[in-house]
Amino acid sequence: MGEFELIRHYFAAASCAQVGEGVALGIGDDCALLDLPAGEQLAVSTDTLVSGVHFPDSADPFLLGQRALGVSVSDLAAMGATPIGFTLALTLPTAEPTWLQAFAAGLDQMARQCALSLIGGDTTRGPLSLTLTVFGRVPRGLALTRTGAQIGDLLCVGGDLGAAAGALPLVLGQRQAAAEIAEPLLARYWSPQPQLALGQALRGKATAALDISDGLLADCGHIAAASGVALMVEQARLPLSAALLALLGEDAARHCALSGGDDYRLAFTLPAEHLAELQAAGWSLHVIGRAEAGHGVQLLDHRGQCITPPARGYQHFGNPSD
Incomplete structure (x- = not known):
């Protein structure tokens, strides 16, 4: 042919x-x-x-x-x-x-x-x-970009994190799991659902946004750098699915959420006054942190103390843990 x-x-x-x-x-x-x-x-x-x-x-x-x-x-x-x-x-x-x-x-x-x-x-x-x-x-003028995050904005994501990264051992045949655990994780890997409607709903409200492809911490770093702010991520507020927790346990599931990549959820900064309106409209938004003065991305434990993650995300060229 x-x-x-x-x-x-x-x-x-x-x-x-x-x-x-x-x-x-x-x-x-x-x-x-x-x-x-x-x-x-x-x-x-x-x-x-x-x-x-x-x-x-x-x-x-x-x-x-x-x-x-x-x-x-x-x-x-x-x-x-x-x-x-x-x-x-x-x-x-x-x-x-x-x-x-x-x-x-x-x-x-x-x-x-x-x-x-x-x-x-x-x-x-x-x-x-x-x-x-x-x-x-x-x-014109309403596109969401990585620039624009303001000090005091909430840092939000459009759904649970880490499922696609957690599915990778299943995809590669390195691990098996019961259908009720494996199927929702594999679906997140093979059939990522672009959050088109959410992105359109955030026009004129979110100050900065991107989709999570290389890991939450790595991708939030792009917003922080482009906007000239520091993003504080509260580890205890990460949304994790029941299937991911059942497969990996809390520590490994959290690692997938922070640096595993392939989530294709939206991460965005949002002035606090818009949160209630969006939630009332039915959007499943999770507040996971805030924007502050400074630079880079900081991970906070349950006491608000900075902790060092083992990895931040995937890079094709360079150290994957950077």
Whole structure:
């Protein structure tokens, strides 16, 4: 099967490849064309996932399709953007029909769930890797960024932390667990749910935001550096799921929450006056700390004393514990 036949058969024919809102021209030409309403800006983000680095070589292709797109769309959520479309650059060692069919089905399911149109991309031969670029729109001046956190803001997250990191031994076959424990953890790893609606609800309220991909402490460090504040994380207030606690126990679960990565929850700073309004609207927000004068991220124990975590998060180049 040639490159263009592969694209037509597995991707151009998928339901997510049909032209949707904001897409004037999709797959089939040299470029896609996007329409933006007046007063809105284009949000763009690119992620690459490499076999053996971001997912196991033996990964189920359906689950991989879901995960690859979910991870990328999370960046749109972090900016408060409304999704428009995405491109896929797919590098494959061989064009295996069974693998391609399952991968395309998983990709399509996540795309429909996130209201995204597949608008183009590329295929080539080589070691398995996936590069996705996502496009969204956001009202001018209302995008959530990493700058803007103010002294006195609350530090919040949009749900429990650490589940995907806790699932990694299950994903790699290094550990087993009962279904009621394993299934919710594996779902968090393979089917991350971008918090798009929450990001949009935070427009005009949150002062800074990002999605947690490399670990809470490491990613909060980006907000602290960009905003010129110190973020104080209260260890006792970390939200941990029952499944994660049952699998690992409290100490290891807390470590996953702090530095494990792959959560794809939103972390954001919020003036205290907005908290009650958001909670009354039904958003599951967890206050885990605050912004103070200073720099960097500090982890506090139950007495409010600073403690040193064993690791802060993942880095591709450099010491993972930095």
